[in-house]
Amino acid sequence: MKMKNTTGPSRGELENLLRFYAESGLDFPLADEPVDRFTPVEPPAREAAQADPGEKAAQTAHDARSGGDLQPTLTRLPAIPDAEASALAEKAAAGAETLDELRGAVEAFEGCNLKMTARSTVFEGGMRGARLMMISDAPGRDDDTNGEAITGPEGALFDRMLAAIGLTRDDCYLGFAVPWRVPGNGAPSPLQASICKPFAERQIELANPELVVLLGNGAARIFLERTGNILQVRGKWKILRTRNGFEAPVIATLQPRYLLEQPAQKRFAWADLQMIRDRLAETGSGV
Numbered sequence: 001m002k003m004k005n006t007t008g009p010s011r012g013e014l015e016n017l018l019r020f021y022a023e024s025g026l027d028f029p030l031a032d033e034p035v036d037r038f039t040p041v042e043p044p045a046r047e048a049a050q051a052d053p054g055e056k057a058a059q060t061a062h063d064a065r066s067g068g069d070l071q072p073t074l075t076r077l078p079a080i081p082d083a084e085a086s087a088l089a090e091k092a093a094a095g096a097e098t099l100d101e102l103r104g105a106v107e108a109f110e111g112c113n114l115k116m117t118a119r120s121t122v123f124e125g126g127m128r129g130a131r132l133m134m135i136s137d138a139p140g141r142d143d144d145t146n147g148e149a150i151t152g153p154e155g156a157l158f159d160r161m162l163a164a165i166g167l168t169r170d171d172c173y174l175g176f177a178v179p180w181r182v183p184g185n186g187a188p189s190p191l192q193a194s195i196c197k198p199f200a201e202r203q204i205e206l207a208n209p210e211l212v213v214l215l216g217n218g219a220a221r222i223f224l225e226r227t228g229n230i231l232q233v234r235g236k237w238k239i240l241r242t243r244n245g246f247e248a249p250v251i252a253t254l255q256p257r258y259l260l261e262q263p264a265q266k267r268f269a270w271a272d273l274q275m276i277r278d279r280l281a282e283t284g285s286g287v
Helices: 011-023 053-065 082-094 099-108 141-146 152-164 190-207 217-224 256-261 263-283
Strands: 132-136 172-176 211-215 238-241 247-253
Touching: 082 099, 082 190, 099 190, 132 190, 132 217, 141 152, 152 256, 152 263, 172 190, 190 217, 211 217, 211 263, 217 238, 217 247, 247 263, 256 263
Parallel strands: 132 172, 132 211, 211 247
Antiparallel strands: 238 247
């Protein structure tokens, strides 16, 4: 007869379960028992609320010395107000004078809730100093796992798209409007994009590309401030302007992640790639 395992889930199983919850958008713990929120709850006794902090500390120290079981308490850090988070992002981005400094500022930033559920901060990819900068809205699942930009099946298609016009990743610099994965591979919310936009704009300024390509609907909406579908805004050269006055020609095209789901749309991406190749040839000595 097979014995039932009574030891409970392993650490690895618990970590996988918590990761599943995080990727599903759950960012706070639930109680084991349902809570009846329609039943009035008596406030705690005044004496308990005003207990002497010194007595609490002494009791804790006594328990520790006597081998008492100190139960950890699960608490959430207070959320940064949206306006304050935006101001912090603007200040941190403005203070970065190099890409390395900006990367450090992004990794230290705690004002975007996506960081709580992401495995990795994916700041950049490709080659710094490249003439061409390509920006997606947010990392995908494989990017978040690997800590690298545009990887997995999406990355394989991206490499083939570049090869079709004679380029490799070494010929372009990669960035994201938001450097943390959105659960479910969704698009960043307008608030998330607004908070992170100062970092993305400063990254463009420091990278100083000749041309910018926006990959997908999310990136196009964030940087072109257009609400139309990507099929309506793609394939048109415009001017990208940052709040500090940097300008560069920009074009939007279809995201590799989208093309994997809609392969019939590859003809539009191919037309856009040819325009990018021709523009690179016009502005320099070739691709």
